[in-house]
Amino acid sequence: MKILLTSDIHDNLVAVERMRAQETNQFDAVIIAGDIGSYKAQEIFDVFSSFECPVLYVYGNWDHKLEYDTSFGANCHHLHLNPFSLGDIAFVGFSGCTASWGRNPFAIHLRQEIDGQHPGIVSELSAARSHQDQVTSVIEAEYASALEELMASSRRKPSRAKIAVLDEQRRVKLYAVGDEVARLKNSEAFSRYENDLSGVTVAAQNLNRTALADLLKGTNRQVSRTVVVTHDRLSKTQEGFSGVPVFLFGHRHGFNETNFQGAQYVNVSVLDNRLLLRSRAVADARRRREFKNLNTGNYGVMEWTQQLGFTFRRVDLEIYPSWQDEWEVEEDFRKQGAPFLA
Structure with missing residues (x-):
């Protein structure tokens, strides 16, 4: 089984399209660990749907405007307290996080x-x-x-x-x-x-966590073959989630894999990682310089076999070094809405 992992897209459709161009239809599923974005969600899901496999997702704090019952396509499945089985592996999670619960029920x-x-x-x-x-x-x-x-x-x-x-x-x-x-x-x-x-943030976390733990207890599947997906990392997982082998999350930007008490915790973010560039040469007669964003994000690939169990690897968006011939990194200020470098 081979699964594409991503998170923290932040409405960056260009980054999704770049990732899609790097990958063929070789995956059994796509998992998005939140922060899809509230304004280009449908366009982003349309790209992921082109992999022609199930697209499994939870919401993050960037998805505060998205309704929980929205359908983004026949092969898109919201994992919020809603398990999805793929072969011998089950996937489930909950949406929202303490940074923003959005429309979490x-x-x-x-x-x-x-x-x-x-x-x-x-x-x-x-x-x-x-x-x-x-x-x-x-x-x-x-x-x-x-x-x-x-x-x-x-x-x-x-x-x-x-x-x-x-x-x-x-x-x-x-x-x-x-x-x-x-x-x-x-x-x-x-x-x-x-x-x-002030008590809502923690209370919502506890309610979602308890509901997810109760759901796992009631499942007929082996917990040892269940993958839990949330936007932020779950803590104290020995309480209610003992035996779960893999916890996928995003939010804390930077791909990372940690093993603790027999479980693997994998931060799959961040796809949307922008580097602002300034043109080395002026662009027109007014001696105006151009500004563009360079996508420097990453995503991940998870594989599962009977022999090796779960394995993970990070994949970086391809960047061609020739950009340095015409562009330099801008460090003094941010420019809203700068287009992306092709």
Whole structure:
């Protein structure tokens, strides 16, 4: 059995397409350990579906807008407390994590109970945050335009001092637009609401973990041939998950394999790893320099045989060194929305 592993895509469709171009239809399944992205999920699943095998997934904190019952295709299977069997191996997990539970059913129920106990502050905060989001979008667009103009007017790379001035102007504006939200958060009403809400993160983790452990107890399959998939790494797995041989996760960027008390813990991330590049030469008569992102992410491959059990290896996205002829790494600032280097 051979399975493609990936995680932390962050809506980076280009990285998914690059990975697809490197691989043939040689897999029995694809597993995505969360952070697919809330805005290009269907397009991303369409690419994975082209492998013509089951696509198994859980959600992460980047997937907070995705509904749990959404269908991304006939061969796509959400593993949230929903086992999937492939030959002798079973796969199951839960979606969400403490960074953001998104639309996790347990978390939603807990939040709704608390929101219902504090209707006034919840309504005021919602209105203030909506206004803040609208104004913030304008500020960010103005900042991006000013930064672009600075690049265009500079024959050489702009000084850090000039960039710092733009950054400070942006910071002051963003701080000002958050005044109303800040005022509400300093109120006694919010303090009471926050105190009640603070327990949701841990409570949701415990409920999802318990539900998953109970599901494993009730299965007819051998736990020793079950793979657990979550977005963040499970801890204290001897409590409720004893005998599970493999735990797959992402979230903590950087591919890594650890063996502990007879189980393998594999961090399969991160596919979306961007390196901002700046053109060595000017691009037009205005002496504007170009900026592009280079995909430097990775994914993994898991294999299982009766003789060797589970084995893992990391695969890096292919990068051609010739990019250094025309591009250099930009380290002084970030540029939102820079296109990807072909």
